[in-house]
Amino acid sequence: MDNNKPRKARANESSETEKFVRLADRFIRVANTANSKLLATDIHMAFLYGAARYNAFVAKNVLDVPNHEAFVTEMTAAYTEMLRNHLADPSV
Incomplete structure (x- = not known):
């Protein structure tokens, strides 16, 4: 955590993280x-x-991603990191 950020900014990030996890x-x-x-x-x-399917919808209709292959690469990297983190988690 970046302790140089104002407390309110850190609290908001924590709140967003909690919403994401929920x-x-x-x-x-x-x-x-x-x-x-x-x-x-x-x-x-x-x-x-x-x-x-949902990520393709968001890419095409919400984000209007011009380069689908770059988006696929980005999503693949994000999934790979998440999967590795969960596999390494002894509580899973």
Whole structure:
């Protein structure tokens, strides 16, 4: 954490991070609920498909990304980092 930032700015970042994590937790709860009836291997691929579909929508219709391949590279790098971080987390 950057202690040179004003306290209000740091608090806002923390609040945004908490909102982000709560939203992600909602998706995880959907997966965990579905896992009572479906195989986890099917659920994880459906989530990956859904994320790809939604990110394509955002790229094309919200961000108006001109270079789709650059966006794919950026999203792939972000996913790779997130996946590695979670795999390294002993609480997962």
